[in-house]
Amino acid sequence: EVQLVESGGVVVQPGGSLRLSCAASGFTFDDYTMHWVRQAPGKGLEWVSLISWDGGSTYYADSVKGRFTISRDNSKNSLYLQMNSLRTEDTALYYCAKDIARRELLYYFDYWGQGTLVTVSS
Amino acid sequence: DIQMTQSPSSLSASVGDRVTITCQASQDISNYLNWYQQKPGKAPKLLIYDASNLETGVPSRFSGSGSGTDFTFTISSLQPEDIATYYCQQYDNLPVTFGPGTKVDIK
Numbered sequence: 001e002v003q004l005v006e007s008g009g010v011v012v013q014p015g016g017s018l019r020l021s022c023a024a025s026g027f028t029f030d031d032y033t034m035h036w037v038r039q040a041p042g043k044g045l046e047w048v049s050l051i052s053w054d055g056g057s058t059y060y061a062d063s064v065k066g067r068f069t070i071s072r073d074n075s076k077n078s079l080y081l082q083m084n085s086l087r088t089e090d091t092a093l094y095y096c097a098k099d100i101a102r103r104e105l106l107y108y109f110d111y112w113g114q115g116t117l118v119t120v121s122s
Numbered sequence: 123d124i125q126m127t128q129s130p131s132s133l134s135a136s137v138g139d140r141v142t143i144t145c146q147a148s149q150d151i152s153n154y155l156n157w158y159q160q161k162p163g164k165a166p167k168l169l170i171y172d173a174s175n176l177e178t179g180v181p182s183r184f185s186g187s188g189s190g191t192d193f194t195f196t197i198s199s200l201q202p203e204d205i206a207t208y209y210c211q212q213y214d215n216l217p218v219t220f221g222p223g224t225k226v227d228i229k
Contacts, residue, residue: 035218045158045166045209047218061217062123095165107213108156110177112165 002026002111004096009116016086020116022079022096027111030054030074033099035109036081038092048094049081053103064090086120093117124148124212128221134229141197143224145188145210153189154214160223161206169208170195202228 008020022034036048049060049070058070069082079096094116097109125148135141145155157170168177170186173193183198197204205228210221 044223045160045211045220047220050216059216100168100171107216107218108168108171108211109158109166110168112167114165 002098004098004111004113006094006096006113006116009094009118011119011121012086013122014086014088014120016120018083018086018118020081020083020094020096020118022113024077024079024096024098027098029072029077031102033101033105033107034072034079035097035099035107036070036079037095037097037109037112038090039095039115040089040092043092046092050099050105050107051079052105057105083118086118088120091118091120123217124151124215124219126210126212126219126221128208128210128224130224131222132225132227134227135200136229137200137202139200141200141204141226143195143208143210143226145193145195145221147191147193147212147214150190151212151214154212155186155188155193156211156213157184157186157195158209158211158220159204159206160209166209197226200226200228 003025005023035050051070067085071080096113098111100110127146153173155173158166160166174186207223207225
């Protein structure tokens with residue numbers, strides 16, 4: 001059974017930093033592109049970033065480019081999101097999501113975690 | 123970026139009703155369009171991929187159609203467990219973008 005478990009969400013002040021983690025199990029982690037998608041309270045879904053199965057390709061939404069860094073450790077079946085220079089508008093539930101395609105960049109999601117809440121507030 | 127619009131933003135229907143949601147892309151995305159269901163307090167769930175293909179395990183009362191810029195999502199007979207917000211998502215180009223969602227309620 002595929003499981004994605006996010007952690008690391010806390011309350012942080014504007015300008016602060018945070019690292020989110022996602023522990024994956026139930027599939028061959030290093031065969032799949034992984035994504036972060038966020039959802040502000042009461043709002044819709046916003047794609048944040050992706051990293052290819054081998055870590056060789058990364059992409060970011062313009063809203064986080066230069067501030068967030070996605071990475072993965074295939075030996076630990078883990079995905080990360082380093083978040084710097086946080087803004088109040090980054091407040092959201094952050095989901096990690098598995099891409100549907102094996103060793104391809106297909107950009108959609110067949111499994112999601114339950115999310116970890118990041119609150120940026122003074 | 124490709125902008126996605128959905129209508130209506132919300133709807134209320136009776137059990138057994140046919141429900142239709144439309145999604146429009148700001149440019150041609152061929153059939154690179156998916157539909158997700160998000161129940162309150164839960165993560166989204168993929169229902170339809172490539173505009174019209176039913177994800178494994180999803181009930182056949184859900185269907186999708188369309189190509190290019192105009193797409194339709196249909197629930198043929200609304201059930202109480204279908205109460206959720208439905209999102210379309212394009213994956214023709216990065217950044218991946220979602221529609222704003224359609225909230226479906228029981229009348």
